[in-house]
Every structure is written in C-alpha cells, then in structure tokens.
Amino acid sequence: MTETRTGSPLSAGTTTGVSRRTLLKGSAAAAGVAIGSGAITGFPTIWAQNIKNVTLRQFGTGVSNLNAVADKVKEDLGFTLQMTALDSDAVAQRAVTQPKSYDIADIEYWICKKVFPAGVMQPMDVSKIKNFDKIVPIFVNGKLTPESAVAQGTAPHTVGFVEGKDSIKFAKSATQWMTLIPTIYNADTLGIRPDLVGRPITSWTDLLDPAFKGKASILNIPSIGIMDAAMVCEAMGEVKYGDKGNMTKEEIDKTLKIMTDAKKAGQFRAFWKTFDESVNLMSSGEVIIQSMWSPAVAAVRAKGIPCVYQPLKEGYRAWGGGLGIAKHLSGLELEAAYEYINWYLSGWVGAYLNRQGYYSAVLDTAKEHMSPDEWAFWMEGQPAKTDILSPEGKVMEKAGAVRDGGSFQDRMGRVACWNAVMDEDRYMVRKWNEFVAA
Amino acid sequence: MTASTVPSEASSASAAPRGDGVRRSTLRRVVPYLQAGPLALTLLVFLLIPILTIVAVSFWDYDSIRIYPDFVLTNYEELLTSPVTWKTYLNTVKFAALTWVITLLIGFTVAYFLAFHVQSTTWQMVLFLVCTIPFWTSNIIRMISWIPFLGRNGLLNSGLISAGLIDQPLEFLLFSDFAVVLAFVHLYALFMVVPIFNSMMRIDRALVEAARDGGASAAQVVWNVILPLAKPGIAIGSIFVVTLVMGDFITVRLMSGGQSASIGLMIANEISLLQYPAAAANAVVLLAVVLIMVVAMLRIVDIRKEL
Numbered sequence: 001m002t003e004t005r006t007g008s009p010l011s012a013g014t015t016t017g018v019s020r021r022t023l024l025k026g027s028a029a030a031a032g033v034a035i036g037s038g039a040i041t042g043f044p045t046i047w048a049q050n051i052k053n054v055t056l057r058q059f060g061t062g063v064s065n066l067n068a069v070a071d072k073v074k075e076d077l078g079f080t081l082q083m084t085a086l087d088s089d090a091v092a093q094r095a096v097t098q099p100k101s102y103d104i105a106d107i108e109y110w111i112c113k114k115v116f117p118a119g120v121m122q123p124m125d126v127s128k129i130k131n132f133d134k135i136v137p138i139f140v141n142g143k144l145t146p147e148s149a150v151a152q153g154t155a156p157h158t159v160g161f162v163e164g165k166d167s168i169k170f171a172k173s174a175t176q177w178m179t180l181i182p183t184i185y186n187a188d189t190l191g192i193r194p195d196l197v198g199r200p201i202t203s204w205t206d207l208l209d210p211a212f213k214g215k216a217s218i219l220n221i222p223s224i225g226i227m228d229a230a231m232v233c234e235a236m237g238e239v240k241y242g243d244k245g246n247m248t249k250e251e252i253d254k255t256l257k258i259m260t261d262a263k264k265a266g267q268f269r270a271f272w273k274t275f276d277e278s279v280n281l282m283s284s285g286e287v288i289i290q291s292m293w294s295p296a297v298a299a300v301r302a303k304g305i306p307c308v309y310q311p312l313k314e315g316y317r318a319w320g321g322g323l324g325i326a327k328h329l330s331g332l333e334l335e336a337a338y339e340y341i342n343w344y345l346s347g348w349v350g351a352y353l354n355r356q357g358y359y360s361a362v363l364d365t366a367k368e369h370m371s372p373d374e375w376a377f378w379m380e381g382q383p384a385k386t387d388i389l390s391p392e393g394k395v396m397e398k399a400g401a402v403r404d405g406g407s408f409q410d411r412m413g414r415v416a417c418w419n420a421v422m423d424e425d426r427y428m429v430r431k432w433n434e435f436v437a438a
Numbered sequence: 439m440t441a442s443t444v445p446s447e448a449s450s451a452s453a454a455p456r457g458d459g460v461r462r463s464t465l466r467r468v469v470p471y472l473q474a475g476p477l478a479l480t481l482l483v484f485l486l487i488p489i490l491t492i493v494a495v496s497f498w499d500y501d502s503i504r505i506y507p508d509f510v511l512t513n514y515e516e517l518l519t520s521p522v523t524w525k526t527y528l529n530t531v532k533f534a535a536l537t538w539v540i541t542l543l544i545g546f547t548v549a550y551f552l553a554f555h556v557q558s559t560t561w562q563m564v565l566f567l568v569c570t571i572p573f574w575t576s577n578i579i580r581m582i583s584w585i586p587f588l589g590r591n592g593l594l595n596s597g598l599i600s601a602g603l604i605d606q607p608l609e610f611l612l613f614s615d616f617a618v619v620l621a622f623v624h625l626y627a628l629f630m631v632v633p634i635f636n637s638m639m640r641i642d643r644a645l646v647e648a649a650r651d652g653g654a655s656a657a658q659v660v661w662n663v664i665l666p667l668a669k670p671g672i673a674i675g676s677i678f679v680v681t682l683v684m685g686d687f688i689t690v691r692l693m694s695g696g697q698s699a700s701i702g703l704m705i706a707n708e709i710s711l712l713q714y715p716a717a718a719a720n721a722v723v724l725l726a727v728v729l730i731m732v733v734a735m736l737r738i739v740d741i742r743k744e745l
Contacts, residue, residue, distance in 0.1 A: 089710035096712060118504060214609060220696050270613045270695025285591050429711055434522045437699035
C-alpha cells in the first residue's frame with residue numbers, strides 16, 4: 001500500500017521498475033519454454049525460430065485487452081502476449097509512471113494526449129504498417145467521408161501523428177510517424193430502461209428531466225463525464241460552446257452549475273466509475289437513464305433485462321483507442337511488436353471487436369472474417385437474418401433484430417464530440433470534484 | 439540472535455574474573471540498541487522514509503503529466519483555500535463521529551455482556567469467536583452485499599412492502615449517508631468490541647462485588663466502576679475506529695453511490711489524475727488531523743498509566 005501510494009511517482013524508472021521487469025521477464029521465459037513446443041502458423045518470418053521466445057507485455061482498459069486475443073496471437077504469431085486490463089485512470093497512471101512495466105500500451109486517444117508528451121512511447125513508422133492505407137479516415141484526417149465535419153474534442157487525428165521519429169510534438173496533419181495505431185472505437189450515448197422510463201427518449205436533455213428524479217446517473221470520470229454534461233447543457237440550450245472538448249473556464253462553470261443544481265435537487269441516484277457499476281445500477285432498477293457504454297448495455301440485456309442504447313438527436317460522444325509502443329522496445333521485440341500490430345489490423349481482431357458492437361480500424365479486413373449476415377447486422381444496420389452470436393458463441397440478438405443507432409455511417413457519421421483533455425484540465429477537475437462533493 | 443547470546447554472556451560473565459567488567463558493561467549498553475534495531479530499521483524503511491517522501495512531494499509542482507521537484511506552496515494553498523476541502527473534512531468528521539458513537543455503544547454493550555453476563559470461560563471464548571465470523575470474508579464483499587439488500591427493489595424494501603408497512607420503497611436506505619454509516623458500523627464494530635472486552639476481563643471482580651455490597655445499583659456499578667476501568671480499551675477502540683473511518687475511501691464511494699465525498703476519496707481521485715503533489719499535500723494534512731485527534735484522545739485517557 002505504502003509502496004504504491006508513495007513510491008510510484010518517484011520510482012518511475014528506478015530500481016522498482018527494473019526489478020519488476022526482470023522478474024516478469026524471468027517468469028515469461030519460463031512460460032515461453034513450457035509452451036514453446038507448439039508449431040508456428042500464420043506469418044512466417046525470418047525470426048520464426050526465435051520469435052517464439054519473445055514476450056510482449058500489453059496493458060490497457062478491459063474493452064480490448066482480451067485473453068482471446070492473446071491466445072490467438074500465440075497461435076498465429078508464435079510469441080507470447082501478456083494482457084493486463086485496468087481502468088482508464090489506472091491506464092494513464094501506469095503509462096506515465098511505469099513506462100518500463102509494459103511493451104505495448106493500449107490507450108485511449110484522449111489519454112494519449114497526456115501520455116505521449118511524457119516521452120515514454122516511440123512513434124511508429126507507417127511504412128511498416130501494411131494496412132495503413134485502409135485505416136478508417138477518421139484517424140488520419142478526422143473525416144469519415146470527405147464531406148463530413150471534424151467533431152469537437154480530442155479528435156484522434158489531432159493526436160495521431162508526431163512531427164518526427166523522436167518527436168513528442170503532435171503534428172497538424174498526417175506524417176510518417178504515428179503515435180497510436182487505432183484499434184477500437186465507438187459512439188457513446190445514453191442507456192435507458194425502456195420498461196421503466198415510460199416514454200420515448202430522444203434528446204440528451206432527458207437525463208435531467210425531473211420526471212426521472214432520483215433515477216438518473218452519470219459517469220464520474222471527469223474527462224468523460226464533463227463531455228456528457230456538455231451534451232446535456234448544449235441540448236438544453238443553456239450553454240453555447242466554442243468547443244465542448246476544450247472549454248473556457250466560464251463554460252466549465254456554467255456547465256457544472258447546471259449539473260450541481262440538478263444534483264442538489266436529487267436528480268441523480270448514484271455516480272458510476274466502472275463498467276460493472278453501470279451494469280448493476282441499470283439491472284437492479286436503481287437507475288433508469290444514464291450515460292452508458294454499449295457493451296454495458298449488452299451486459300444488462302444478457303441478464304434478460306430490457307435496456308436500450310438510445311440514439312439521440314444531438315448525436316454521439318465518441319471515443320477511440322489504439323496501440324502504442326513503449327520507448328524502451330528495440331531489436332527483435334520491436335519487430336515482434338510491428339508484427340503484432342500488422343496482425344491486429346489483418347482482420348481477426350477487427351471481426352472480434354465488430355461482433356462486440358465496437359468498430360475495427362480497418363473495416364475491409366474485418367469484413368473478410370465475418371459472415372455476410374453478421375456484416376449486414378453490425379455494420380449496415382440491417383435486420384439480422386439469423387441469430388447473432390457473440391464472439392464466444394452465445395446468442396446476443398435473435399433473428400430480425402436491428403442494431404441500435406443503425407449503420408456504421410449513421411453512428412460514426414453523427415459524432416458530435418470526442419472524449420477530450422482540455423487546456424483547462426486542472427481547473428475542470430477541481431470544479432468537477434466540487435460538483436461531486438456538493 | 440543477539441537476544442540468545444545475551445543470557446549466556448551474562449551468566450559466563452558472572453563467573454569470570456573482574457577484568458571482563460568493562461567489556462561486560464559496554465555489551466550491556468549495546469544490547470538494548472541491538473534488540474530495538476530490527477524494529478527501528480523496519481519503521482524507518484517502511485514508515486518514516488515513505489512519510490518524509492510524501493511530505494517532500496507535497497511541495498513539488500506538477501502539470502497534467504509530470505511532477506517537478508521544486509518548493510512551492512500552491513498545493514497547500516489550493517487545498518486549504520478550497521471550500522470543497524472544508525466541506526469534505528466536515529463530512530468525513532461527521533462520518534467518523536457517527537460511526538464512533540454507534541460502535542462505542544455496540545462495542546461496550548457486547549463486551550459487557552461477554553465479560554460480565556457470560557459466566558463460563560468456554561462460552562465467553564465461543565461467543566467471542568462468533569463475533570469474529572464476519573472477518574472470515576473480505577471487507578469489500580461484506581460491504582457490497584448490503585447493496586442488493588438495501589436497494590430500491592432489494593430484500594428489505596420488498597419485505598417491508600409485502601408486510602404492508604410501506605407503500606413506496608424507502609430511497610434513503612441505499613446510496614445515502616445512512617448507508618455509509620451503516621457499512622462503517624458493520625465493518626468496524628469489532629475493533630471496538632475486542633479492546634473493550636480485553637480491558638473488562640482485567641477488571642478485578644472483587645471491585646464489582648464491593649460496589650454491590652456498598653449498595654450500588656447495577657447502573658451505578660457500570661457507570662462508576664466498570665466504565666472508568668474500561669477506559670483504556672475504549673480509547674484503543676476509538677483510535678482504531680476513528681483512524682479507519684478518516685482514511686477510508688472505498689466504503690464511502692460504494693455506499694453513497696459516489697455522491698458523497700471523503701478525504702480518502704479526494705486523495706484517490708487526485709492520484710488517479712496523476713496529481714501526486716496535490717494528493718501528497720492532502721495526505722499530509724489528513725495525517726496531521728488524525729494525529730491531533732489521536733493525541734486528544736490520549737490526553738483524555740492515559741493508556742500507558744491505565745495499562
């Protein structure tokens with residue numbers, strides 16, 4: 001306890017990190033020897049003989065750090081991928097303070113804005129990324145189609161590239177050096193209990209509707225919660241924002257005043273911070289309307305409780321994550337990391353993520369790994385012809401079901417803002433804490 | 439090791455000629471230090487150095503990604519001038535006070551029952567062990583199990599509704615200050631029971647008999663004899679409960695549904711946002727406040743004297 005509370009800020013690169021790393025390496029090597037006898041399939045390379053001894057340590061949030069991926073990597077590429085899943089805050093913390101404790105960081109773009117300038121990661125050479133040209137353009141120039149507008153907030157393309165090989169300065173447009181390879185993204189909205197709200201929900205303002213007094217919730221991760229609050233206040237017409245993802249002090253004050261008043265009036269039942277909390281609040285009926293993540297909605301539905309991921313007329317708040325390479329990686333391990341990233345974009349993972357309701361960065365390759373019916377359901381918003389199965393093979397949706405929010409174009413084309421880190425971040429967090437304590 | 443060599447040295451020394459006298463007295467002076475050494479070293483490495491580190495970091499500067507060695511007072515300024523801090527301290531002290539009063543009442547009653555009503559030692563031990571059963575599972579599990587029990591559609595509400603006692607579910611049961619204090623009492627009552635029971639067991643039964651012979655009523659015996667003699671136990675239990683509640687963050691977060699603030703929660707939030715210096719300043723202030731509270735308690739009851 002004492003160690004983690006007091007040691008971590010100081011011991012970023014000192015003895016603690018080193019000993020942990022050696023320890024991990026030792027155990028990983030042992031594991032490698034134990035499993036190493038398996039045949040190597042998939043991507044034959046010149047390192048095929050010794051790459052199986054490589055162990056890459058990846059960490060990130062629970063959404064994409066799945067053991068199924070690690071198992072498939074072992075099968076296809078032959079080396080070992082160790083996965084650690086943490087919550088968003090812990091990810092940012094670990095990325096910055098213990099850079100030697102991981103090789104691959106699976107982080108969100110708004111966190112990248114904080115992490116990359118700390119100099120703990122190395123940019124990736126796009127010429128080594130085979131499917132770079134096929135990456136969804138949102139991540140390259142911010143536009144889904146050439147006509148679409150760039151959404152507010154920390155849009156991924158604004159922190160997607162740096163100026164040079166050793167630069168920590170974000171580039172204004174695409175360069176040869178990429179900070180994160182986009183892997184997963186989605187458009188978030190409110191989740192509701194259709195059986196309990198008793199009327200159609202169409203706007204973000206419904207979160208503060210007094211009819212739902214004591215039955216609403218919002219997520220208590222300041223950087224994300226403030227964006228949901230901004231969507232609500234803007235929809236109410238109470239606050240006009242220059243950029244919801246980069247508010248002025250005045251805009252922050254106005255937004256949180258409205259939220260504080262609502263809190264004092266007893267609008268909220270609870271605040272949630274983790275995925276499980278949001279699922280429990282919704283499934284127990286403590287809360288009937290709240291900001292929510294799409295797999296959490298799926299988890300509530302999986303319990304047989306009706307729950308809808310409600311598209312709203314003001315659009316979505318989006319987020320995206322990607323894989324970055326730690327600065328210390330070099331030689332064979334670095335080659336393995338590129339190998340892994342190329343594999344990541346080659347379709348299997350993309351299909352896996354699409355089947356969970358997220359989106360893959362390279363859609364063409366993911367399509368090859370999905371049945372036409374699956375593709376039509378998840379990506380084109382068409383009614384399912386057969387039962388839709390989860391990646392684990394469980395029935396998620398019966399035949400005839402239609403995905404909330406429609407097709408990929410309908411959802412990602414209606415992103416109003418991205419999760420963000422503001423210039424006034426420190427002020428915003430202080431004000432957010434006042435809101436929570438009010 | 440040193441301890442085992444001492445007696446043999448001492449016994450052989452008593453038989454040895456006088457020339458060894460000097461060596462023997464040096465040894466006598468050094469041995470106590472050696473005996474205290476391991477503990478002193480442990481405290482130094484695991485308590486003193488970390489605390490000094492926290493104090494040092496609390497004066498450092500930071501931005502959203504890094505901390506910079508420096509000497510600035512902004513962390514303390516921002517902390518002490520913020521109304522949130524005061525509100526949060528008030529709230530935390532409120533939780534501590536409520537929990538303290540309730541656990542004290544429960545702790546004293548349970549300990550009194552065990553020590554004076556249960557006659558057989560076997561039963562005393564059996565019942566005492568029964569008190570510890572909740573500790574067989576983790577704190578968090580015991581806490582979380584309240585949530586489905588107290589919830590809007592929880593066991594308690596549905597029980598009360600089907601019994602016809604209420605029409606609407608009681609909303610204050612969960613995600614409220616009530617829920618927080620309830621969980622605290624549930625978690626920490628035993629920390630009160632054990633030390634009070636311990637000091638009650640040391641009370642000479644003859645004193646109680648003498649009081650009765652002198653015509654004291656049962657209430658007078660408790661108030662004038664047992665309570666004063668159980669004071670050291672009460673003080674120790676109070677220190678446990680108050681320090682635990684002051685430092686807690688997970689109970690407050692889970693049971694209030696994230697809608698109440700506590701200092702521990704404030705520190706946890708700051709750490710999760712990489713604001714280590716601010717968190718360190720907060721921790722230093724919290725440490726000072728808790729130390730003042732403990733000192734105040736020790737001023738009222740001199741534990742050393744009473745033990």
